[in-house]
Amino acid sequence: MSDHTLTLGVEEEFLLVDREAHLASDGPAVTDEVSDPPGQVEHELRTCQVESATEVQTTVEEVTHGLRELRNGLAAEAATRELRLLPSGVPPLAEDRTLAFTPSPRYQRMAGEFGAVARSALTCACHVHVAIPDRATGLAVSNRIRPWLPVLLALTANSPFHDGDDTGYASWRHVMWGRWPSSGPPPHFESEDHYESLVDAMLRTGALLDRGMVYWDIRLSEHQPTLEVRISDVAATVEEAGLLAVLVRGLAARAMDEGDAPDGKAGPPPELLRTMLWRGARDGLSGKAVDPEDGDLVPAWHLVDRLVEQVRPHLRQTGDEEFVREVLDRLRQTGGGADRQRAAFARRRQLTDVVDALAWQV
Numbered sequence: 001m002s003d004h005t006l007t008l009g010v011e012e013e014f015l016l017v018d019r020e021a022h023l024a025s026d027g028p029a030v031t032d033e034v035s036d037p038p039g040q041v042e043h044e045l046r047t048c049q050v051e052s053a054t055e056v057q058t059t060v061e062e063v064t065h066g067l068r069e070l071r072n073g074l075a076a077e078a079a080t081r082e083l084r085l086l087p088s089g090v091p092p093l094a095e096d097r098t099l100a101f102t103p104s105p106r107y108q109r110m111a112g113e114f115g116a117v118a119r120s121a122l123t124c125a126c127h128v129h130v131a132i133p134d135r136a137t138g139l140a141v142s143n144r145i146r147p148w149l150p151v152l153l154a155l156t157a158n159s160p161f162h163d164g165d166d167t168g169y170a171s172w173r174h175v176m177w178g179r180w181p182s183s184g185p186p187p188h189f190e191s192e193d194h195y196e197s198l199v200d201a202m203l204r205t206g207a208l209l210d211r212g213m214v215y216w217d218i219r220l221s222e223h224q225p226t227l228e229v230r231i232s233d234v235a236a237t238v239e240e241a242g243l244l245a246v247l248v249r250g251l252a253a254r255a256m257d258e259g260d261a262p263d264g265k266a267g268p269p270p271e272l273l274r275t276m277l278w279r280g281a282r283d284g285l286s287g288k289a290v291d292p293e294d295g296d297l298v299p300a301w302h303l304v305d306r307l308v309e310q311v312r313p314h315l316r317q318t319g320d321e322e323f324v325r326e327v328l329d330r331l332r333q334t335g336g337g338a339d340r341q342r343a344a345f346a347r348r349r350q351l352t353d354v355v356d357a358l359a360w361q362v
Contacts, residue, residue: 089159089173089233144255147292150280156232157284158337170284170338250311
């Protein structure tokens with residue numbers, strides 16, 4: 001096992017809502033006015049969204065501190081406009097108006113090229129970047145993380161309500177995001193040439209306007225020496241986002257111990273992996289998940305526990321084991337993000353209560 005601790009970075013996307021819990025179009029103004037953030041805050045596809053990205057971090061304490069500071073900065077600036085920062089994978093309430101696209105040439109072109117797909121793509125995710133020494137190693141790690149994507153999705157599902165209704169899914173964001181032609185689980189890559197040939201082919205079809213639109217659930221970063229895992233809803237809490245980050249790092253470290261070439265066991269074919277992800281999106285932590293080894297349905301928590309066991313040596317090496325245990329113990333008691341949203345709704349059957357429970361408090 002390597003003695004090198006892999007560095008991390010975490011990106012989060014949020015909605016902005018007003019005091020009545022409806023979407024507000026002040027995203028560009030909010031991000032432009034946040035002063036000296038400990039990382040980056042950026043515009044997103046729609047004007048009702050904002051995005052943050054931590055600096056490169058090593059410890060989970062640094063990750064959660066950085067995420068908290070970024071959320072606090074965005075929420076404080078939003079509050080000056082009587083708005084709230086909402087960490088939810090999709091908007092819970094029905095909206096009676098169309099939310100505009102952010103006025104940048106790239107986003108406007110996406111809106112024009114992809115029509116209703118782009119208009120419906122109002123989702124908020126959490127992306128974890130983990131350092132890789134080179135792209136070939138990154139593809140090897142992608143191949144070996146693929147079977148665990150449904151478990152990571154179930155663990156972070158935080159979007160059961162959309163357009164005023166309970167969707168019946170724990171992560172409706174995952175379902176909505178799947179409308180993009182370049183989304184979904186990555187294939188098993190045989191080589192760097194295989195990766196590049198697929199990206200080039202997608203560019204030629206117009207499914208990608210640029211390489212930033214490679215929307216696979218795991219992708220190589222085009223600008224940093226990292227592998228980006230993009231499967232998760234934005235987390236309700238920074239501790240849950242930190243949990244995701246250190247589990248992804250543990251999986252990456254374990255994969256690197258197994259070799260640095262993108263070959264070996266192919267894992268589930270894309271068709272099966274899509275159905276496994278569908279199940280993770282539907283049930284979240286409170287239901288069943290598909291065992292990647294034999295295809296049987298088992299309680300989702302069984303696979304969470306197995307994932308932790310597989311990466312435990314790396315969690316111990318990085319000092320993350322106790323943090324993971326504490327957050328998972330809390331989730332066993334309270335349920336995941338989707339479970340807690342439904343519990344907030346059940347008290348009075350008011351979706352505004354869900355928004356109140358989710359809204360980030362400085």
